[in-house]
Amino acid sequence: MxxxxxxxxxxxxxxxxxxxxxxxPQPAADRDATxxxxxxxxxxxxxxxxxxxxxxxxxxxxxxxxxxxxxxxxxxxxxxxxxxxxxxxxxxxxxxxxxxxxxxxxxxxxxxxxxxxxxxxxxxxxxxxxxxxxxxxxxxxxxxxxxxxxxxxxxxxxxxxxxxxxxxxxSPRYGYRGAMLDVSRHFFTVEKVKRYIDQLAMYKINKLHLHLSDDQGWRIAMKSWPKLATYGGSTQVGGGPGGYYTKEDYREIIDYAADRYLTVVPEIDMPGHTNAALASYAELNCNGVAPPLYTGTQVGFSSLCVPKDRTYDFVDDVIRELAAMTPGPSIHIGGDEAHSTSHADYVAFMDKVQPVVAKYGKKVIGWHQLTGAHPAKGAVAQYWGYDATGAAEREQVAAAARNGTPLILSPADRAYLDMKYDKNTPLGLSWAGYVDTKRSYDWDPGSYLQGAPPESILGVEAPLWSETLSTSAHIEYMAFPRLPGIAELGWSPASTHDWETYKVRLAAQGPRWDAMGIGYYRAPEVPWPAK
Missing domain, CATH: 3.30.379.10 (Chitobiase/beta-hexosaminidase domain 2-like)
Known part of the structure; x- marks a missing residue:
């Protein structure tokens, strides 16, 4: 206060x-109001x-x-x-x-x-x-x-x-309307995060999910394990200098977001996506040997050592410190693409880690692979599947939802803001396909995942992964014009969702973004006013 x-x-x-x-001086005659x-x-x-x-x-x-x-x-x-x-x-x-x-x-x-x-x-x-x-x-x-x-x-x-x-x-359709920023693949300073927060607030986004750890970088200082930040945060994709947030930096982000009515949801991804941690402390590896720092973009090759007791000392310390710094109710524990962890080890790991989160007064959010283990009571699964996701995996998530696990929807071929718009997009990736502005908007969260009860849907989130993004200009080019559409899906009644009328409202945002210095993608399917 x-x-x-x-x-x-x-x-x-x-x-x-x-x-x-x-x-x-004011104009002599008023224009028609919006x-x-x-x-x-x-x-x-x-x-x-x-x-x-x-x-x-x-x-x-x-x-x-x-x-x-x-x-x-x-x-x-x-x-x-x-x-x-x-x-x-x-x-x-x-x-x-x-x-x-x-x-x-x-x-x-x-x-x-x-x-x-x-x-x-x-x-x-x-x-x-x-x-x-x-x-x-x-x-x-x-x-x-x-x-x-x-x-x-x-x-x-x-x-x-x-x-x-x-x-x-x-009033909003859903209580959870989020955007995720990956600060691990490339590090973004406090000021750059604040700039994005201001843009999110304009469209009534109320959650900022910060992806704070991955193979390429650990971005939050931990007193109990200091090398995580000082060594594990010392680089990024392509070998740049990286960086990390001190506890004071993190508090500044949280306060700035809170003043704009966004709650920060921090993520420590585990047991996979952990090379930065493994490189920082040899004792977290099953063989006791620290791997080198990683600056590439491959996934699925790293894993915490599930059988080791020391692993859970590490998890307890990290969750304890992060919970103490985070006023919001949730901590995201990741859990996706743990290809180097056996299924049995993955289940055992999640069974041990979820109670740690609860012990420190927080609720668990995990990527939807968590539903392949035993989601704790109150745990939330974030679905990032797409058209190519198999029916069995989709049904696993839907079954968990029917059994009481709430869902956040982030389908990769709809809501991932780092997917290319088309083959000519100079930034982003395309493993989930090309995602133009219409496709990003033209789906209904309430009926998207077959078999999941509509009441199980907490809301939507637009993730922005940063393998190819390193500046605010990059963020804005990929987020705009798609981010406002995801925001509308989360806020507005389903009855208002109509591409033909939405694209006209979206086009009218272009001059506003121009005035704000946002370098957005002029999607050809949107009738932008002439500059």
Missing amino acids: RRRRLLFSLLLAAAAGMGTAAVP PLGQVIPAPASVHSGGDPYTIGGRTVIRVPGGSGEARQVAGYLAGLLRPATGFALPVTAKDGRDGIVLRLGGRGAKGLGEEGYRLTSGGRGVTISAARPAGLFHGVQTLRQLLPASLETRSAQRASWQVAGGTIAD
Whole structure:
């Protein structure tokens, strides 16, 4: 909370500076405002009509009651609006119907749940109501998209800051709407992770899954096993310098994500994908010999030594330290592509490791191969199969779901953002096939996995593996325009999912990304406006 108060104080200080900024001249005639429903994700309910509201030099942002978290969201909104509008937009705890009102609780928040919001726009102002601060934040993202794309330029612009009249009532279909960033194959600095977090928040993503360990690099400092980071994190794919997060770095990422209502889900992949750990400590190998560091891209060749007691000392220490650093409820233990581990050893390993996670107060998430062992009560399986996945494997996952194992869906030929768009894509891989923007969007999580009960689906996640990606520009080229589609599948009612109308809404995001400096792929199946 102390950090959040500091953030708000800084925003207020910035507001004081903005108060003297020159207000750009406004156009003589207002353009038509963006229709309320033309945002991503599509809202659950839209009723258009009535007078629009125009944000102007006298607009204030009201937070009736002055709730701490609501004031933080108001400060965030002011920080979005001030640079491009040039308006002071003071934040006040005084109630009123004019201006932009962020209201927690009350009749307007009834039935909206933890993340829902109601946005009402009319001639006097815009009100965003929610039961919880997360809902206010999501409502702010919708308001953001209802304003001109030039809002994102961060410098004073000539534009009509008009919000169409009407009401949006909105809440998510699924509670888990995630994106995974692989920082192991290539290391991404704290600032690069923050940049991606900001992009995720714009589309109401609420989970950031960080893939913190793999064959090519260990990216989180562990006091009990220091060489994991200092040696195991010293390189990356192609032999670059690698890197790792100190505990302070990790806390900075967690806090930044939390301020944008994303929960960090850390992953330590095991028993396979562990060469960085095996290279760091010879005692983790069955033969007692540490392999060399690895900078290639092959998978399935490494394994912790399942019979050794020392392996479980290592696992206990790592989970204990990671749990203590992680306020979120879950730790991801990986478990995929353990080709060098026998089935019997894999089952034995998972039987021993899952209780360790529970011992330190966290819930298990694992890749769907976990369903081939004995998923613990409450454990979640993340499905990454694709068209070529065999029927027996798919049924194994579906059977686990019928027996009570919840699922997160990340089908590789739909949701993997590192798959090439087509044969000419300069980045990414194609082992799951080419995944164009339509294919990434055009599926229903509720009916995707045959035999899995719809109620077993917790939500969706868009993984981004980094074998070929090493910069923020690479991340953005592969994530956009596909990421917003996965976000919509997770948030919006199934009844709103329609490619023909979605691609028009998606095309309208292009100028916004241009203004934000996001170098996206101009998918030929999307009717982008001319530049």
